Amino acid sequence: MACIDARRLRKVYGSTVALDGVNLRVEEGRILGLIGPNGAGKSTALGAILGLLPYEGDLKVLGRDPWTERDKLMTDVCFIADVAVLPRWMRVAQALDYVGGVHPRFDRAKAEAFLAKTDIKRSSRVRELSKGMVTQLHLALVMAIDAKLLVLDEPTLGLDILFRKAFYDTLLNDYFDKSRTIVVTTHQVEEIQHILTDVMFIDHGKIVLESSMEDFENRYVEVMVNPEHLAEARTFQPIHERQVFGRSILLFDGVDRGRLAPLGEVRTPSIADLFVAVIGGQSAETQGVAA
């Protein structure tokens, strides 16, 4: 059973089409990065998956309809939307009590063990914690829940790079295993590239690229072309070309590395480079990947 299975998923706000017939399938045990510029429909897609908004089309998450069975689904799904969503008046101890009181799969000892290694005091209110600490607290709550699907919507927004790196390391080392699935959206694409198993680009409510990371590495090649080979390199029909320090970097889709090697330095592109190539060409708004 696929963890998430969406067919012709569509969501319209007034005259704005947020999701335009999205087909999406995420198997169990994957870590999917959902990458897109601002307003591409990422959060809408996640909202539909979490049963927060109604939608058109077929959607099954862990075999359930998220809109009609949200309450049951939430026993198996965890969600960190943004650091700001923990209620500011709540005390740390209250958060532990509350989640323990309503969630059948919450292991308080696990959350306590995690918090013990932070500077977070039980008596502190959320509003008294730094932004990084709030994320630590939320992560402590989520990691103590034995969930099947974890959805992260810009979980590290506004955190410094140490916190961001630690956040994903913790997630990968102490939480993730092959029985869980993680879907993450972020603008800091480079930082999560190494943890993803799959990547998906979304733009204007449509999936524009969908690939496992293995395929990604086999399929896309970036070459810093020696000037004398530039014309020859262009005959392989690069999907994108950019200049760095006066040298041309060409991005190829499905061209054999052996044939490109003589033309310059060959390497695997970053997701961000590919994102610019795929979406930057069509969309004026590319600020999303700048970070």
Place this chain on the structure above:
Amino acid sequence: MSAWTDVTSETPNQTVPATRTRPFFWSVRRELWENHAIWVAPLVVAAIVIFGFSVGLFTPHSLTTVDRTTVVSQSKTVNGVVVSKTVRRGGGEFVISAGPDADTMTQADPAPGANEAVARVAKPAVMTQAQRLQMAVLPYDFVALAMIVTMFLVAVFYCLGAMHNERRDRSILFWKSLPVPDLITVLAKASIPMAVLPAVTIGVTLATQLVMLMLNAAEWMGHGRELTALWPRIPLGEMSVVLVYGMVTLTLWWAPVYAWLLLVSVWARRAPFLWALLPPLGLALAEKLAFNTTNVISALSSRIMGSYEDAFVVPAKSAVRTPDTIATITISQIDAGKFLTTPGLWTGLIVAAGLGAAIIWLRRNREPL
């Protein structure tokens, strides 16, 4: 940063056995954590009332307790029983004689410049037993009234914020990330004005009245009087029955008001206070302009002013201003049959149920602001 990385999870795969959860209980507790006013406001009112009451009770020449009397001389005894005594009260001296039917009090020496309030009380020169009883019990009635007004204000502001604040600060995304159905969330929020606040109010009111009674007793004993004479003046048992009945009827009566406020709270994008107020007032104004009638405004005000007239036997209007009727409501005035057959009660509850369904639907469908 070590905190992040050196957490050793022993067996990440181990399945946590599902523990029993109590979503409703914890949802209500969560409201109490967030909204301290639910219990702080009644306690503050209690503290103020007790303070004012004790100041009045123990300050010499205080005018707040009408029943404050000092025995000046016992002028007549028959077989060892005092039948007449001169007492000082406020600014005047009175002779109390035990009559065949009731205590009567005659003013002996109205002091010049005696406070008008006392003079007014003393002017008839005769206070019946019933009147004195009412005077002693007045502060106790005042507490109950102040507590009910406080409760209503707290409930109004609670309801307006209950579903609005969580959307404004986006914490609704956190609440919705947990397996708590919207139905339970809404019921928990509705239970604050419908059950928690009335219960807190009854508890704090009774506790305050008990403290006042103890203060009264201390003052009474300080003057060497028999406590057995005090108890019948303050019928706390009867008052608490009336209070509980009054609170139940009032809460049912106000149910549509709370439901309306919760609906505005879950629906309005901003300024829920204005949205709660303007449509009903606009409707009333429109009615006045269009038909020159005031049905809406009178329906609204009778709803807000409470269920007293429908839940209790109301003394005749003509008697309203005499001292006999300013005092406490008695058990004999309780009329549950009349209340249960009041159409206003049932239309109100039906409206509340309809609004409740709309609230649950909107909690499910409304997005964060």
